[in-house]
Amino acid sequence: MKDIKYGDDLLHVLEALSNPYRLKIIAVLKQDRQYVSQLARELGISRPLLYLHLKKLEEVDIIKGHHEVSEDGKAMKYYELTPFNLPLDEELIAGLENSLTMKKKNK
Amino acid sequence: MKDIKYGDDLLHVLEALSNPYRLKIIAVLKQDRQYVSQLARELGISRPLLYLHLKKLEEVDIIKGHHEVSEDGKAMKYYELTPFNLPLDEELIAGLENSLTMKKKNK
DNA sequence: TTCATATGTAATAATTTTATTACAGGTGTA
DNA sequence: TACACCTGTAATAAAATTATTACATATGAA
Numbered sequence: 111m112k113d114i115k116y117g118d119d120l121l122h123v124l125e126a127l128s129n130p131y132r133l134k135i136i137a138v139l140k141q142d143r144q145y146v147s148q149l150a151r152e153l154g155i156s157r158p159l160l161y162l163h164l165k166k167l168e169e170v171d172i173i174k175g176h177h178e179v180s181e182d183g184k185a186m187k188y189y190e191l192t193p194f195n196l197p198l199d200e201e202l203i204a205g206l207e208n209s210l211t212m213k214k215k216n217k
Numbered sequence: 218m219k220d221i222k223y224g225d226d227l228l229h230v231l232e233a234l235s236n237p238y239r240l241k242i243i244a245v246l247k248q249d250r251q252y253v254s255q256l257a258r259e260l261g262i263s264r265p266l267l268y269l270h271l272k273k274l275e276e277v278d279i280i281k282g283h284h285e286v287s288e289d290g291k292a293m294k295y296y297e298l299t300p301f302n303l304p305l306d307e308e309l310i311a312g313l314e315n316s317l318t319m320k321k322k323n324k
Numbered sequence: 325t326t327c328a329t330a331t332g333t334a335a336t337a338a339t340t341t342t343a344t345t346a347c348a349g350g351t352g353t354a
Numbered sequence: 355t356a357c358a359c360c361t362g363t364a365a366t367a368a369a370a371t372t373a374t375t376a377c378a379t380a381t382g383a384a
Contacts, residue, residue: 163342293330
Protein backbone atom coordinates (compact mmCIF):
# COMPACT_ATOMS: atom_id res chain seq x y z
CA MET A 111 0.00 0.00 0.00
CA LYS A 112 1.29 3.42 -0.86
CA ASP A 113 2.32 5.79 1.86
CA ILE A 114 -0.53 7.81 3.20
CA LYS A 115 0.52 11.42 3.29
CA TYR A 116 -2.73 13.11 2.44
CA GLY A 117 -6.24 12.97 3.78
CA ASP A 118 -7.53 12.25 0.30
CA ASP A 119 -5.31 9.17 0.10
CA LEU A 120 -6.55 7.94 3.44
CA LEU A 121 -10.12 8.38 2.32
CA HIS A 122 -9.38 6.56 -0.91
CA VAL A 123 -7.99 3.57 0.98
CA LEU A 124 -10.90 3.53 3.40
CA GLU A 125 -13.33 3.55 0.50
CA ALA A 126 -11.46 0.69 -1.10
CA LEU A 127 -11.82 -1.32 2.09
CA SER A 128 -15.51 -0.55 2.60
CA ASN A 129 -17.02 -3.49 0.82
CA PRO A 130 -17.43 -7.11 1.89
CA TYR A 131 -16.22 -8.55 -1.41
CA ARG A 132 -13.12 -6.46 -1.33
CA LEU A 133 -12.32 -7.53 2.21
CA LYS A 134 -12.89 -11.10 1.14
CA ILE A 135 -10.56 -10.65 -1.84
CA ILE A 136 -7.86 -9.50 0.56
CA ALA A 137 -8.44 -12.53 2.77
CA VAL A 138 -8.28 -14.91 -0.17
CA LEU A 139 -5.20 -13.35 -1.71
CA LYS A 140 -3.46 -13.41 1.65
CA GLN A 141 -3.40 -17.19 1.33
CA ASP A 142 -2.06 -17.18 -2.18
CA ARG A 143 -2.16 -15.31 -5.45
CA GLN A 144 -5.02 -16.17 -7.72
CA TYR A 145 -6.19 -15.55 -11.27
CA VAL A 146 -9.32 -13.61 -12.08
CA SER A 147 -11.71 -16.33 -13.26
CA GLN A 148 -10.90 -18.62 -10.36
CA LEU A 149 -11.25 -15.76 -7.91
CA ALA A 150 -14.65 -14.92 -9.36
CA ARG A 151 -15.76 -18.51 -8.82
CA GLU A 152 -14.50 -18.54 -5.25
CA LEU A 153 -16.31 -15.33 -4.43
CA GLY A 154 -19.42 -16.33 -6.31
CA ILE A 155 -19.57 -13.19 -8.41
CA SER A 156 -19.29 -12.37 -12.10
CA ARG A 157 -16.01 -11.37 -13.67
CA PRO A 158 -17.20 -7.90 -14.65
CA LEU A 159 -18.14 -7.20 -11.06
CA LEU A 160 -14.91 -8.68 -9.80
CA TYR A 161 -12.94 -6.43 -12.13
CA LEU A 162 -14.64 -3.45 -10.58
CA HIS A 163 -13.62 -4.52 -7.11
CA LEU A 164 -10.10 -5.46 -8.15
CA LYS A 165 -9.68 -2.07 -9.75
CA LYS A 166 -10.57 -0.27 -6.53
CA LEU A 167 -8.10 -2.32 -4.54
CA GLU A 168 -5.37 -1.94 -7.12
CA GLU A 169 -5.86 1.82 -7.28
CA VAL A 170 -4.70 2.10 -3.71
CA ASP A 171 -1.95 -0.47 -4.16
CA ILE A 172 -3.41 -3.08 -1.86
CA ILE A 173 -3.25 -5.68 -4.61
CA LYS A 174 -1.32 -5.93 -7.82
CA GLY A 175 -2.09 -7.82 -10.99
CA HIS A 176 0.15 -9.12 -13.73
CA HIS A 177 -0.19 -11.26 -16.79
CA GLU A 178 1.28 -14.65 -17.16
CA VAL A 179 1.01 -17.45 -19.66
CA SER A 180 0.02 -20.79 -18.19
CA GLU A 181 1.73 -24.07 -19.08
CA ASP A 182 -1.01 -24.89 -21.51
CA GLY A 183 -0.64 -21.53 -23.20
CA LYS A 184 -3.54 -19.58 -21.78
CA ALA A 185 -3.21 -15.91 -20.94
CA MET A 186 -3.89 -15.56 -17.24
CA LYS A 187 -4.11 -12.53 -15.03
CA TYR A 188 -2.90 -13.16 -11.52
CA TYR A 189 -3.47 -10.88 -8.60
CA GLU A 190 -1.45 -10.85 -5.43
CA LEU A 191 -1.71 -9.05 -2.15
CA THR A 192 0.64 -6.29 -1.08
CA PRO A 193 1.01 -6.48 2.70
CA PHE A 194 -0.07 -3.28 4.37
CA ASN A 195 -0.47 -1.72 7.74
CA LEU A 196 -2.64 1.22 8.62
CA PRO A 197 -2.77 2.28 12.27
CA LEU A 198 -6.08 3.98 12.17
CA ASP A 199 -6.91 6.33 15.00
CA GLU A 200 -8.10 9.88 15.60
CA GLU A 201 -4.52 11.15 15.62
CA LEU A 202 -3.93 9.99 12.08
CA ILE A 203 -7.18 11.48 10.89
CA ALA A 204 -6.68 14.80 12.62
CA GLY A 205 -3.16 14.99 11.24
CA LEU A 206 -4.38 14.63 7.68
CA GLU A 207 -7.36 16.93 8.03
CA ASN A 208 -5.82 19.78 6.06
CA SER A 209 -5.21 17.63 3.02
CA LEU A 210 -8.72 16.28 2.98
CA THR A 211 -10.99 17.50 0.22
CA MET A 212 -14.72 17.86 0.77
CA LYS A 213 -15.64 18.29 -2.88
CA LYS A 214 -17.31 15.63 -4.94
CA LYS A 215 -15.18 13.06 -6.65
CA ASN A 216 -14.48 13.54 -10.32
CA LYS A 217 -14.38 10.75 -12.85
CA MET B 218 -15.19 2.39 19.53
CA LYS B 219 -16.63 -0.99 20.25
CA ASP B 220 -14.47 -4.06 20.09
CA ILE B 221 -14.24 -5.51 16.63
CA LYS B 222 -14.90 -9.21 16.86
CA TYR B 223 -16.73 -9.79 13.62
CA GLY B 224 -16.06 -9.03 10.02
CA ASP B 225 -19.39 -7.29 9.76
CA ASP B 226 -18.39 -4.92 12.55
CA LEU B 227 -15.12 -4.12 10.83
CA LEU B 228 -16.95 -3.38 7.63
CA HIS B 229 -19.42 -1.20 9.47
CA VAL B 230 -16.61 0.88 10.95
CA LEU B 231 -14.81 1.17 7.62
CA GLU B 232 -18.02 2.37 6.00
CA ALA B 233 -18.46 4.93 8.76
CA LEU B 234 -14.98 6.26 8.07
CA SER B 235 -15.36 6.36 4.29
CA ASN B 236 -16.57 9.89 3.90
CA PRO B 237 -14.68 13.18 4.01
CA TYR B 238 -17.23 14.93 6.23
CA ARG B 239 -17.12 12.13 8.72
CA LEU B 240 -13.33 12.20 8.86
CA LYS B 241 -13.55 15.95 9.31
CA ILE B 242 -16.05 15.54 12.12
CA ILE B 243 -13.59 13.27 13.90
CA ALA B 244 -10.82 15.80 13.44
CA VAL B 245 -12.97 18.63 14.78
CA LEU B 246 -14.27 16.68 17.77
CA LYS B 247 -10.75 15.58 18.62
CA GLN B 248 -10.06 19.20 19.54
CA ASP B 249 -13.14 19.58 21.65
CA ARG B 250 -16.75 18.54 21.93
CA GLN B 251 -19.22 20.54 19.93
CA TYR B 252 -22.95 20.99 19.53
CA VAL B 253 -24.80 20.15 16.36
CA SER B 254 -25.64 23.57 14.93
CA GLN B 255 -22.16 24.91 15.48
CA LEU B 256 -20.63 21.79 13.98
CA ALA B 257 -22.82 22.18 10.92
CA ARG B 258 -21.58 25.74 10.51
CA GLU B 259 -17.97 24.71 10.85
CA LEU B 260 -18.34 21.96 8.28
CA GLY B 261 -20.42 24.13 5.97
CA ILE B 262 -23.25 21.63 5.67
CA SER B 263 -26.91 21.56 6.63
CA ARG B 264 -28.09 20.09 9.89
CA PRO B 265 -30.13 17.33 8.30
CA LEU B 266 -27.06 16.17 6.41
CA LEU B 267 -24.91 16.46 9.48
CA TYR B 268 -27.36 14.32 11.44
CA LEU B 269 -26.97 11.62 8.85
CA HIS B 270 -23.20 11.64 9.22
CA LEU B 271 -23.32 11.84 12.99
CA LYS B 272 -25.63 8.86 13.07
CA LYS B 273 -23.20 6.73 11.10
CA LEU B 274 -20.35 7.61 13.38
CA GLU B 275 -22.40 7.09 16.51
CA GLU B 276 -23.60 3.70 15.31
CA VAL B 277 -20.07 2.39 15.50
CA ASP B 278 -19.34 4.20 18.75
CA ILE B 279 -16.75 6.57 17.35
CA ILE B 280 -18.67 9.55 18.69
CA LYS B 281 -21.30 9.96 21.33
CA GLY B 282 -23.95 12.60 21.76
CA HIS B 283 -25.83 13.84 24.80
CA HIS B 284 -28.23 16.59 25.63
CA GLU B 285 -27.44 19.50 27.82
CA VAL B 286 -29.12 22.75 28.72
CA SER B 287 -27.03 25.83 28.11
CA GLU B 288 -26.75 28.69 30.61
CA ASP B 289 -29.29 30.68 28.71
CA GLY B 290 -31.72 27.79 28.81
CA LYS B 291 -31.41 26.33 25.32
CA ALA B 292 -31.49 22.61 24.72
CA MET B 293 -28.20 21.67 23.13
CA LYS B 294 -26.92 18.41 21.77
CA TYR B 295 -23.22 17.97 22.22
CA TYR B 296 -21.12 15.34 20.52
CA GLU B 297 -17.77 14.14 21.68
CA LEU B 298 -15.18 11.81 20.29
CA THR B 299 -14.45 8.39 21.68
CA PRO B 300 -10.74 7.67 21.19
CA PHE B 301 -10.17 4.59 19.09
CA ASN B 302 -7.44 2.52 17.59
CA LEU B 303 -7.76 0.13 14.69
CA PRO B 304 -4.59 -1.59 13.50
CA LEU B 305 -5.73 -2.32 10.02
CA ASP B 306 -3.80 -4.90 8.08
CA GLU B 307 -4.36 -8.07 6.07
CA GLU B 308 -4.03 -10.22 9.20
CA LEU B 309 -6.99 -8.53 10.84
CA ILE B 310 -9.10 -8.84 7.74
CA ALA B 311 -8.21 -12.47 7.12
CA GLY B 312 -8.93 -13.29 10.74
CA LEU B 313 -12.43 -11.88 10.49
CA GLU B 314 -13.23 -13.35 7.10
CA ASN B 315 -15.56 -16.02 8.43
CA SER B 316 -17.78 -13.52 10.19
CA LEU B 317 -18.11 -11.33 7.15
CA THR B 318 -21.45 -11.33 5.40
CA MET B 319 -21.73 -10.77 1.66
CA LYS B 320 -25.44 -10.10 1.60
CA LYS B 321 -26.95 -6.71 1.07
CA LYS B 322 -27.44 -4.48 4.01
CA ASN B 323 -30.85 -4.30 5.58
CA LYS B 324 -32.44 -1.16 6.93
C1' DT C 325 -45.05 39.65 19.44
C1' DT C 326 -41.15 39.07 16.61
C1' DC C 327 -36.43 37.67 16.03
C1' DA C 328 -32.57 34.70 16.63
C1' DT C 329 -31.07 30.70 18.47
C1' DA C 330 -31.48 25.69 19.24
C1' DT C 331 -33.19 20.37 18.17
C1' DG C 332 -35.38 16.94 15.24
C1' DT C 333 -37.30 14.52 11.22
C1' DA C 334 -40.10 13.33 6.96
C1' DA C 335 -40.12 13.46 2.12
C1' DT C 336 -37.78 13.84 -1.90
C1' DA C 337 -33.96 14.50 -5.19
C1' DA C 338 -29.33 13.84 -6.81
C1' DT C 339 -25.32 11.22 -7.10
C1' DT C 340 -22.41 7.32 -6.54
C1' DT C 341 -21.71 2.59 -6.07
C1' DT C 342 -22.75 -1.97 -7.15
C1' DA C 343 -24.41 -5.46 -10.24
C1' DT C 344 -25.91 -7.50 -14.67
C1' DT C 345 -26.04 -8.44 -19.53
C1' DA C 346 -24.04 -8.80 -23.74
C1' DC C 347 -20.37 -8.67 -26.33
C1' DA C 348 -15.41 -9.52 -28.66
C1' DG C 349 -11.10 -11.91 -28.93
C1' DG C 350 -7.48 -15.48 -27.63
C1' DT C 351 -5.43 -20.59 -26.91
C1' DG C 352 -5.44 -25.76 -26.58
C1' DT C 353 -7.87 -30.07 -27.15
C1' DA C 354 -11.34 -33.47 -28.89
C1' DT D 355 -14.76 -27.28 -36.37
C1' DA D 356 -16.72 -27.13 -31.86
C1' DC D 357 -15.88 -26.84 -27.07
C1' DA D 358 -13.90 -25.31 -22.82
C1' DC D 359 -11.21 -22.53 -20.90
C1' DC D 360 -9.08 -17.65 -20.41
C1' DT D 361 -9.06 -11.95 -20.58
C1' DG D 362 -11.39 -7.57 -21.17
C1' DT D 363 -14.97 -3.93 -21.54
C1' DA D 364 -19.21 -1.20 -22.96
C1' DA D 365 -23.83 -0.33 -21.88
C1' DT D 366 -27.30 -0.54 -18.80
C1' DA D 367 -29.96 -1.42 -14.55
C1' DA D 368 -30.47 -1.65 -9.64
C1' DA D 369 -29.49 -0.26 -5.15
C1' DA D 370 -27.35 2.48 -1.69
C1' DT D 371 -25.52 6.77 -0.18
C1' DT D 372 -25.53 11.60 0.07
C1' DA D 373 -27.86 15.97 -0.09
C1' DT D 374 -31.80 19.21 -0.05
C1' DT D 375 -36.20 21.17 1.17
C1' DA D 376 -39.74 21.89 4.12
C1' DC D 377 -41.58 21.41 8.31
C1' DA D 378 -42.60 21.38 13.60
C1' DT D 379 -41.18 22.54 18.31
C1' DA D 380 -38.81 25.13 22.07
C1' DT D 381 -36.23 29.04 24.70
C1' DG D 382 -34.60 33.81 25.70
C1' DA D 383 -34.20 38.54 24.42
C1' DA D 384 -35.64 42.93 22.16
